[in-house]
Amino acid sequence: MKEELQLFMELCDVLLQSEEEHPIVAPVKIPDLFKKLDLSLKATAELEENFISGLKELIKATPKTATNRFFNQLYGGRVPKAVLGDLLAVMLNTSMYTYKVAGPQIGVEKVILQASKELIGYPDSYGGTIASGGSMSNFISLILARDAKLPETSMVGVNRTFTLYTSEACHYSIGKNAALSGIGRNNVRYVKTDARGCMLVSDLETQIEKDIELGNLPFFINATAGTTVLGAFDPIKEIAKISSKYGLWFHVDGAYCGSVIFSNSYNHLVEGIELSDSFNYNAHKMLGTPMTCSIFLCKEKKFLYNSLAADADYLFQTAVDDFNPGKTSLQCGRRNDALKLWTLWKSIGTEGLGKMVDHQFKMADFARKYIQANPNYTLYSYEKSISVCFNYKDYNAKKLCHAMYEKAKFLVSFGENNGTQFVRLVTINSILQQSDILNFFSLLEQFADTEYHSSN
Numbered sequence: 375m376k377e378e379l380q381l382f383m384e385l386c387d388v389l390l391q392s393e394e395e396h397p398i399v400a401p402v403k404i405p406d407l408f409k410k411l412d413l414s415l416k417a418t419a420e421l422e423e424n425f426i427s428g429l430k431e432l433i434k435a436t437p438k439t440a441t442n443r444f445f446n447q448l449y450g451g452r453v454p455k456a457v458l459g460d461l462l463a464v465m466l467n468t469s470m471y472t473y474k475v476a477g478p479q480i481g482v483e484k485v486i487l488q489a490s491k492e493l494i495g496y497p498d499s500y501g502g503t504i505a506s507g508g509s510m511s512n513f514i515s516l517i518l519a520r521d522a523k524l525p526e527t528s529m530v531g532v533n534r535t536f537t538l539y540t541s542e543a544c545h546y547s548i549g550k551n552a553a554l555s556g557i558g559r560n561n562v563r564y565v566k567t568d569a570r571g572c573m574l575v576s577d578l579e580t581q582i583e584k585d586i587e588l589g590n591l592p593f594f595i596n597a598t599a600g601t602t603v604l605g606a607f608d609p610i611k612e613i614a615k616i617s618s619k620y621g622l623w624f625h626v627d628g629a630y631c632g633s634v635i636f637s638n639s640y641n642h643l644v645e646g647i648e649l650s651d652s653f654n655y656n657a658h659k660m661l662g663t664p665m666t667c668s669i670f671l672c673k674e675k676k677f678l679y680n681s682l683a684a685d686a687d688y689l690f691q692t693a694v695d696d697f698n699p700g701k702t703s704l705q706c707g708r709r710n711d712a713l714k715l716w717t718l719w720k721s722i723g724t725e726g727l728g729k730m731v732d733h734q735f736k737m738a739d740f741a742r743k744y745i746q747a748n749p750n751y752t753l754y755s756y757e758k759s760i761s762v763c764f765n766y767k768d769y770n771a772k773k774l775c776h777a778m779y780e781k782a783k784f785l786v787s788f789g790e791n792n793g794t795q796f797v798r799l800v801t802i803n804s805i806l807q808q809s810d811i812l813n814f815f816s817l818l819e820q821f822a823d824t825e826y827h828s829s830n
C-alpha cells in the first residue's frame with residue numbers, strides 16, 4: 375500500500391500543478407474521447423509505466439472543479455481539511471450500518487446530526503441520517519411523509535391519490551421522487567412563485583383546497599431554501615402555518631443553501647425552520663466538502679424507523695438501535711460521508727463554517743454590484759442569493775456559455791426563469807476573491823465582444 379500512497383502523492387502533484395498551469399482544461403470532444411485517452415480494459419496486465427502515464431493523462435484531461443474558473447454547478451473549490459477527512463474515510467473503509475463495523479465513526483456521524491439539530495432547534499426526539507445526496511434526502515422525506523399519513527401504505531402500497539405541493543422553482547428530484555415513491559408525477563402540484571422565485575402561499579392554499587374538494591389526499595409540502603436557478607428562499611413561517619392547518623408534512627429542501635443555518639448573518643433566511651418536519655442541507659455545496667455529503671434531519675425519530683428500519687439478524691447483531699444507523703438509512707452498505715464534514719467542522723468550528731457562508735454572499739453582492747453599475751448587463755436575480763443571474767448585452771446566454779466551455783475560458787452554466795435565459799454565476803466556491811469575480815467579468819466581456827462576436 376505504501377507504494378500506492380507515494381504514487382498518490384505524485385499524482386496529486388500532477389493535478390495541483392496542472393490546475394495552476396491550466397485552471398480550465400480544453401474539453402475532450404466526445405467522438406475523440408477513446409482515441410485521445412487509452413481507457414481500454416484488456417485481458418492482460420498493463421505495464422506499470424503505462425499505467426502511471428495513463429493515469430496522469432486522465433487527470434490532466436478531467437474538468438477542474440477546484441479552480442477559480444469553475445462556476446458551473448452548485449459546488450466548487452477544494453477545502454483541504456474536508457479533503458483530508460474524506461481521504462481518511464477511504465483508507466478506513468468502514469460501512470456506516472453498525473457500531474460493530476464502524477465503531478467511533480458512528481459517533482462522528484452522530485455529533486454532526488446532533489450539532490445540526492441544535493442549529494435548527496428540533497426537539498431531542500429528532501432523528502437523522504446522512505444520505506448520498508440532496509435528491510435522496512428529499513426522497514426520504516417523501517417516504518416518511520407518505521407512511522406518516524397512511525401507515526398501511528408500506529404494506530399494501532399506494533391506493534389513494536396522495537398529492538404533494540412544491541414550488542415551480544423546486545429541484546427536479548421532487549417530481550422524480552413522486553414517481554419513485556408510487557405517488558405519481560401527476561400528483562405533484564407546482565405552486566406559483568412571485569417575481570423573486572419564492573413560493574406564493576396564497577396559491578399553495580388554493581391548490582390544497584382544490585384537492586380536498588376532489589377527494590384527494592394532500593400530505594406533503596416541500597419548501598426550498600435556495601432554489602436551484604435563482605437561489606430564492608421560500609417563506610418557511612407562512613408555509614408552516616398552512617402545513618399545520620391542513621395536517622401536512624412540511625419538508626425544507628436546503629440542499630443548495632440550507633447551510634445558512636451556520637451563519638448568524640444569514641440564518642434569518644430560514645427563520646421558522648424548527649417548525650418543519652424534516653430538513654436537509656448538502657455540505658458538499660456551501661460548505662465545500664468533497665462530493666457527497668447530505669445531512670437529513672427529521673423532527674421525530676420514530677418516522678425514520680417506521681419507514682426505513684428492517685430487521686436483519688445477519689446484520690444487526692450488537693448494540694442498541696441508536697448506534698446502528700443502518701436502521702434509519704435507505705442503503706445497506708453506506709460510505710462514511712460524515713468524516714469529511716467532521717474534520718472540517720472540528721478544525722474551523724461552527725463560526726468558521728458560518729464565515730464560509732458569509733463569504734459566498736459577500737462575493738455574490740460584489741458580483742451583483744458590478745452588474746448593476748454596468749449598463750451592458752441585465753440582472754435577473756436578487757439580493758440574498760448566491761446565484762447571480764444576468765445577461766451581457768444581447769448575447770444569447772446558452773450559446774455564450776457553451777462557447778466559453780468549448781474555448782476553455784470558464785465553466786459557467788445558464789438558467790431560465792419566466793421564459794428568459796441568462797448566465798448563472800454561482801459564488802459557492804469559497805476560495806473565490808473579488809479579483810476572481812472581476813477576472814470572470816473581464817474575460818467574459820473580452821470573449822463575447824471579440825472571439826464570440828466575430829463568429830456569430
Ligand SMILES: *Cc1c(COP(=O)(O)O)cnc(C)c1O
Nearest residue numbers: 507508509545600602627629630
Ligand atoms: C442540488 C440540489 C438538490 C439535489 O442534491 P444532489 O446532492 O445533487 O442530489 C436538491 N435540491 C436542491 C434545491 C438543490 O439545489
